[in-house]
Amino acid sequence: MAKLQSRTPDGPLADKWSSYKSNQNLVNPANKRKLDVIVVGTGLAGASAAASLAEMGFKVKSFCYQDSPRRAHSIAAQGGINAAKNYQNDGDSIYRLFFDTIKGGDYRSREANVYRLAEVSNQIIDQCVAQGVPFAREYGGTLDNRSFGGALVSRTFYARGQTGQQLLLGAYQSLSRQIKKGNVEMYPRMEMYNLVVVDGIARGIIGRDVITGKLERFSAHAVVLASGGYGNVFFLSTMAMGANASAAWQCYKKGALFGNPCYVQIHPTCIPVHGDAQSKLTLMSESLRNDGRIWVPKNKEDAVKVQKGEMRGKDIPEEDRDYYLERRYPAFGNLVPRDVASRAAKERCDAGHGVNSSGLAVFLDFQDAIQRLGRDVIEAKYGNLFQMYEKITDDNPYELPMMIYPAIHYSMGGIWVDYELQTTIPGLFATGESNFSDHGANRLGASALMQGLADGYFVLPYTIQNFLAGEINTPRFNTDSPEFEAAETEVNDQLEKLMAVKGNHSVDTLHKRLGKIMWDHVGMARNDEGLKNAQEEIRDLKEEFWNNVKIPGELNDLNPELQKASRLADYLELGELMAIDALNRTESCGGHFREEYQTGEGEALRNDKDFTYVAAWEYAGDDKDPKLHKEVLDFKFIEVKQRNYK
Amino acid sequence: MNLKLKIWRQRDPNTRGKFVNYKLNDISPESSFLEMIDVLNEELITKNEEPIVFDDDCREGICGACGMYINGRPHGPDSLITVCQLHMRKFKDGDTIVIEPWRARAFPVIRDLMVDRSAFDTLIQEAGFVSVNTGSAPDANSIPVAKKYADLSMDAASCIGCGACVAACKNASAMLFVGAKVSHLTLLPQGNVEAEDRVLKMVAKMDELGFGNCTNTGACEAECPKGITLTNIARLNREYYKATV
Numbered sequence: 043m044a045k046l047q048s049r050t051p052d053g054p055l056a057d058k059w060s061s062y063k064s065n066q067n068l069v070n071p072a073n074k075r076k077l078d079v080i081v082v083g084t085g086l087a088g089a090s091a092a093a094s095l096a097e098m099g100f101k102v103k104s105f106c107y108q109d110s111p112r113r114a115h116s117i118a119a120q121g122g123i124n125a126a127k128n129y130q131n132d133g134d135s136i137y138r139l140f141f142d143t144i145k146g147g148d149y150r151s152r153e154a155n156v157y158r159l160a161e162v163s164n165q166i167i168d169q170c171v172a173q174g175v176p177f178a179r180e181y182g183g184t185l186d187n188r189s190f191g192g193a194l195v196s197r198t199f200y201a202r203g204q205t206g207q208q209l210l211l212g213a214y215q216s217l218s219r220q221i222k223k224g225n226v227e228m229y230p231r232m233e234m235y236n237l238v239v240v241d242g243i244a245r246g247i248i249g250r251d252v253i254t255g256k257l258e259r260f261s262a263h264a265v266v267l268a269s270g271g272y273g274n275v276f277f278l279s280t281m282a283m284g285a286n287a288s289a290a291w292q293c294y295k296k297g298a299l300f301g302n303p304c305y306v307q308i309h310p311t312c313i314p315v316h317g318d319a320q321s322k323l324t325l326m327s328e329s330l331r332n333d334g335r336i337w338v339p340k341n342k343e344d345a346v347k348v349q350k351g352e353m354r355g356k357d358i359p360e361e362d363r364d365y366y367l368e369r370r371y372p373a374f375g376n377l378v379p380r381d382v383a384s385r386a387a388k389e390r391c392d393a394g395h396g397v398n399s400s401g402l403a404v405f406l407d408f409q410d411a412i413q414r415l416g417r418d419v420i421e422a423k424y425g426n427l428f429q430m431y432e433k434i435t436d437d438n439p440y441e442l443p444m445m446i447y448p449a450i451h452y453s454m455g456g457i458w459v460d461y462e463l464q465t466t467i468p469g470l471f472a473t474g475e476s477n478f479s480d481h482g483a484n485r486l487g488a489s490a491l492m493q494g495l496a497d498g499y500f501v502l503p504y505t506i507q508n509f510l511a512g513e514i515n516t517p518r519f520n521t522d523s524p525e526f527e528a529a530e531t532e533v534n535d536q537l538e539k540l541m542a543v544k545g546n547h548s549v550d551t552l553h554k555r556l557g558k559i560m561w562d563h564v565g566m567a568r569n570d571e572g573l574k575n576a577q578e579e580i581r582d583l584k585e586e587f588w589n590n591v592k593i594p595g596e597l598n599d600l601n602p603e604l605q606k607a608s609r610l611a612d613y614l615e616l617g618e619l620m621a622i623d624a625l626n627r628t629e630s631c632g633g634h635f636r637e638e639y640q641t642g643e644g645e646a647l648r649n650d651k652d653f654t655y656v657a658a659w660e661y662a663g664d665d666k667d668p669k670l671h672k673e674v675l676d677f678k679f680i681e682v683k684q685r686n687y688k
Numbered sequence: 689m690n691l692k693l694k695i696w697r698q699r700d701p702n703t704r705g706k707f708v709n710y711k712l713n714d715i716s717p718e719s720s721f722l723e724m725i726d727v728l729n730e731e732l733i734t735k736n737e738e739p740i741v742f743d744d745d746c747r748e749g750i751c752g753a754c755g756m757y758i759n760g761r762p763h764g765p766d767s768l769i770t771v772c773q774l775h776m777r778k779f780k781d782g783d784t785i786v787i788e789p790w791r792a793r794a795f796p797v798i799r800d801l802m803v804d805r806s807a808f809d810t811l812i813q814e815a816g817f818v819s820v821n822t823g824s825a826p827d828a829n830s831i832p833v834a835k836k837y838a839d840l841s842m843d844a845a846s847c848i849g850c851g852a853c854v855a856a857c858k859n860a861s862a863m864l865f866v867g868a869k870v871s872h873l874t875l876l877p878q879g880n881v882e883a884e885d886r887v888l889k890m891v892a893k894m895d896e897l898g899f900g901n902c903t904n905t906g907a908c909e910a911e912c913p914k915g916i917t918l919t920n921i922a923r924l925n926r927e928y929y930k931a932t933v
Contacts, residue, residue: 090822093822094821094822097821097822108745108751108753109743109753109804109805109806110805110806110808110809110849111809112752112809112812112849113745113746113751113752113753114751115745115746115751117746117750117751118746118748118750118751127828127829129829165823165825167828168825168826168827168828169820169822169823169825170828171825171828171831171878172818172820172824172825172826172878173817173818173820173878174817174818174841174872174873174876174878174879176838176839176841176842176845176872176876177828177838178838178842179832179833179834179835179838180835181835182832183832183833183834183835184829184832185828185829201842201845202842204750204846207750207846207848208842208845211845214812215812215816215817215818216817216820216822218809218812218813218816218817219813219817219819221813222813222814228809230806230809253798280748282745282746282747282751283744283745283746283747284745285745316716316718316719317716317718317719319715319716319719319723319724319726319727320719320723321720321722321723321726321747322747322748324747324748325748429768430748430749430773433749433766433769433773433774433775434720434773434775436775436777499822499823500822500823503822548730548733548734550726550730551730592733592734594732594733594736594737594738594739595738600741600798600799600802602739602741603733603739
């Protein structure tokens with residue numbers, strides 16, 4: 043494979059995107075009708091891309107595994123969406139949003155992409171308001187903002203604690219409008235199982251109808267992946283139960299490079315694990331850190347009493363509390379970025395100051411805010427989050443401090459894409475969380491919604507035309523070709539093989555074991571020995587899976603266990619690649635923390651000389667080591683520094 | 689906790705379903721209701737039986753995928769909650785729990801507790817949107833919206849499309865769902881432009897899809913996990929009246 047080409051346009055940073063748009067190839071309206079685009083996934087990136095492409099005149103086929111496109115997991119995003127509007131007059135600008143995002147990502151993302159993200163952020167807010175997204179407003183009728191981690195300005199737009207829901211409904215409604223007009227063919231409960239490549243270009247997918255179990259073929263002139271992240275490789279995460287990496291993984295196995303698989307985000311404020319039957323973890327929005335203060339007991343004896351249930355958080359006097367984020371990072375305090383906050387919580391709990399029965403939790407306390415602002419104000423801001431917390435834990439957070447602990451939340455890594463969001467397979471594009479591009483080694487709060495919608499509304503619908511302009515003479519594809527036949531047979535063989543195992547362990551039992559390996563060795567703190575062990579343990583587990591997994595039911599039928607097994611087969615391979623990538627990166631940056639590489643104060647210690655690159659992995663075949671390609675990150679416009687939030 | 693479960697099992701829309709009894713022991717009161725079913729399913733798989741099929745996804749009460757009748761109530765005995773957020777501490781050791789799918793003509797059963805709610809998508813596709821193309825929006829602050837109306841709109845927009853309102857209604861009416869969407873959009877200046885067209889189309893479609901009429905019983909409001917109020921149905925009626933005179 044040739045050297046990775048990021049295809050970043052020349053010129054000054056602030057002019058790149060407009061100059062790209064001025065010079066790119068476009069498709070005329072009469073030709074758009076003749077071109078088909080497949081979009082896999084209906085979250086913020088997928089629904090917005092499908093709707094926008096259809097509005098432009100392309101014929102779109104949209105897919106989701108859920109029963110309705112409205113259920114994609116973007117819906118669960120709580121806190122908000124960033125934009126550089128500077129409506130609060132606090133000195134925000136496109137450059138500042140760009141800078142904060144690059145710095146927050148620990149200088150491991152591509153400058154031009156991040157600048158473009160900041161540049162289109164303002165248009166996103168305009169678009170969403172026009173769609174009827176009911177953002178929070180001031181009494182004068184203008185839009186309200188709040189602060190998120192890693193920023194000194196208030197640039198986060200929000201709709202109570204349900205911002206993702208409201209933005210997704212906006213995109214879903216636009217998508218629905220195009221379905222009604224006949225510009226989008228919608229395929230709910232249809233899961234992508236393979237990518238079809240014809241003459242080196244992505245031309246279709248193999249889907250499996252979740253209800254009938256039947257495999258179906260779909261063709262198009264281009265394929266857009268918007269299939270989300272891979273956090274569920276850890277079994278316990280804040281992802282939806284069905285969220286999976288399989289669509290992206292099949293693209294990887296067909297030749298798309300996978301960028302920075304070891305970069306996963308561990309969110310500091312989640313409800314702690316309660317027991318073995320636990321199926322998922324629930325996030326408490328980062329916005330809570332605007333008013334909540336994080337602390338643990340200063341004295342270990344108090345922590346032990348709290349762990350045993352002999353003492354409650356509110357009984358510990360002020361002078362015996364350690365507000366460790368405010369102590370360690372006076373400038374950003376409770377609003378340090380997520381990776382920093384998560385590691386600080388782990389550090390305190392590992393030192394014996396944790397506060398729930400397992401010792402793996404810290405307090406998030408609202409007493410000061412309630413006293414300062416009144417209970418009504420806190421309820422108006424965070425009411426639904428407090429209610430959610432109480433429903434799950436049976437504790438009233440207005441009376442008692444919340445208990446929280448870090449959990450897997452987001453994957454910054456993903457399919458490698460160039461400036462046009464095109465992967466290394468021509469005609470295959472990747473957007474939103476499924477690509478690797480904009481967040482570097484750590485994503486800032488309220489930036490996932492921004493990136494998903496930037497890609498879907500304002501970037502991909504342009505850049506994909508540069509590719510499609512060359513396809514106007516390509517007729518629609520027949521799915522009877524040998525390539526489609528082979529891709530379908532490949533899926534069928536794999537599923538038959540899974541059904542034939544007839545072993546003794548359920549899918550979930552094996553998935554939980556994978557999750558434990560990943561959390562222990564490829565989680566918040568990683569080291570050389572652990573990562574090597576992880577690879578070995580994952581390979582053993584993979585063998586056990588293929589010899590001993592138990593899947594009841596039939597192949598050609600509604601079969602949730604087969605669905606889960608197929609996803610786990612891919613996670614077992616992806617988990618190994620994550621460990622390989624983490625082992626290769628002998629530095630700490632953002633969410634990737636190698637214990638061997640830290641400063642005296644326990645902060646991530648980067649090695650810019652050797653690792654200012656994107657690690658893009660090429661699939662080399664089963665049981666062969668993947669091949670590493672490097673895209674060197676060339677910082678021309680900003681100075682790379684040690685992150686400092688003190 | 690030890691429990692007795694009576695669960696509706698139905699192979700497909702055309703096969704007769706029936707209640708099947710299960711016994712389940714050692715369930716933690718800290719588990720969620722769906723985690724309790726996960727444990728049962730693990731036991732069924734071990735015994736080479738097919739697990740109980742149900743829809744779920746986010747397990748945070750926001751995606752709207754899960755939904756089942758529990759002891760005669762949609763989403764179970766707690767209020768303002770979806771099944772995935774319901775926890776076993778709301779039940780007692782030794783309880784018998786009866787679990788059924790949503791039952792409504794417009795929501796045919798697919799298997800066991802899984803139903804087809806695509807009629808809700810069809811309703812939104814009919815007119816549940818603002819007709820604005822990407823790229824044509826004015827600056828977000830160019831049209832001020834009174835906080836009061838933005839908040840009321842947000843109340844209505846909180847609907848998660850789970851279908852509990854339809855399942856709870858003796859007429860299987862979708863008035864609360866449609867009322868919520870009409871309110872969400874009509875209360876905002878951006879959505880008000882198409883108010884008349886929207887309400888006429890959505891109401892006509894609702895009838896066509898086999899949802900029943902509203903007789904103001906209020907079961908929908910009582911069971912809505914997101915607290916969508918009957919006021920939204922009143923607003924729907926008012927908007928409909930305005931559009932027809």
